Amino acid sequence: MGQQPITFLRQVIALCTYPELMDDPSFPLDAKLRASKILQSCGGQSLGSYSSSQGVRCIRENVAQYIMQRDGGIPADPDNIYLTTGASDGIASILKILVSGEDKSRTGIMIPIPQYPLYSAAISELDAIQVNYYLDEENCWALDVNELRRALYHARDYCNPKVLCIINPGNPTGQVQSRHCIEEVIHFAWEEGLFLLADEVYQDNVYSDNCKFHSFKKVLCEMGPEYFTNVELASFHSTSKGYTGECGYRGGYMEVVNLHRDIAAQLVKMLSVRLCPPVSGQAAMDVVVNPPKPEEESYNRFIREKEAVLSNLAYKAKLTEEIFNQIPGIKCNSLQGAMYAFPRIFIPDKAVQRAKELRMAPDMFYCMQLLEETGICVVPGSGFGQKEGTYHFRMTILPAVEKLKTLLQKVKEFHIKFIDEYS
Structure with missing residues (x-):
């Protein structure tokens, strides 16, 4: 589509891939320092080595720092961060650990209609039950909790709805959910015991002056301990969207909060089967969450x-x-x-x-x-x-x-x- 890559991201990846470029004076010092730190955390100081299944530790720490800054100081734990092969991989992994049962006890997954077809495809692959809730086109594709309630109660006749997926900003509909709407959704999930999946890969892509991106994690934490200690939430981000558009690196992360530690252990075990996400994609994700600072040369x-x-x-x-x-x-x-x-x-x-x-x-x-x-x-x-x-x-x-x-x-x-x- 002709979008030019972000120079700093490509410089850091180039330096990580071919460290001999550290001696090249045409590369800025801050890019070299960023690449050096990533390489020092890689096995054998090389992108060609496997990382831990959850991802390179220093990159997960930078993701946690990014989330904390984005959310106005609300802390994020690197142990709750999982680096992924793009957001799609993380979404599919979370759905996989949540699906169980047979017949009427089979897990139901609530998804918005219109939806991004990743969800219907993953649900079909896992033999789970797709539960549709409709966005309100007449109200700029707003999410109506009454519609969530209708879909949930109807679905309980034929499955066990356990998961509620939200795409914000929306794909394919392009809406940005208001803070009030997010609060209502979180209250609904708390009330009904649903696991929340917040697909937030377009969080940098907000264009309307009347709209602002609010992360589900931030709103959840600000709603009080009754909510932030009980509602299970997985949120996702990616190198593919935003202003970077680096789809081919397959970089992403998910933050999972309030997951029982035994389930978290099973998640890590399951992720270990695929060894690790592409380490070059992890490095690209690091640049997205840790861009140049005002005092640095590349800023x-x-x-x-x-x-x-x-x-x-x-x-x-x-x-x-x-x-x-x-x-x-x-x-x-x-x-x-x-x-x-x-x-x-x-x-x-x-x-x-x-x-x-x-x-x-x-x-x-x-x-x-x-x-x-x-x-x-x-x-x-x-x-x-x-x-x-x-x-x-x-x-x-x-x-x-x-x-x-x-x-x-x-x-x-x-x-x-x-x-x-x-x-």
């Missing part, structure tokens, strides 16, 4: 690059929302965060009938027509789940501005022609 360049990426994404989020809402038959909620638009599209009855003849979901038919006529690939809303009778597609806002403008114009022209053809 000014780092801030310039970070702010350029995030301000560019914010501009493209607004541009995408505005253009979609100018198109007759398309309605797009505010893109408050993350990296996607998930507009609702009007599909005429004649097109719905044609899709049925082709044995396709109507929005899949729409998206295939768009692909064949324009070369633009978007994902139909049916791939994420949506309320019956509504149709959507997900589109990333990552392309360069000029390319994005061209793309949106082509979508506009296609949609108007599609509506006209099938009216």
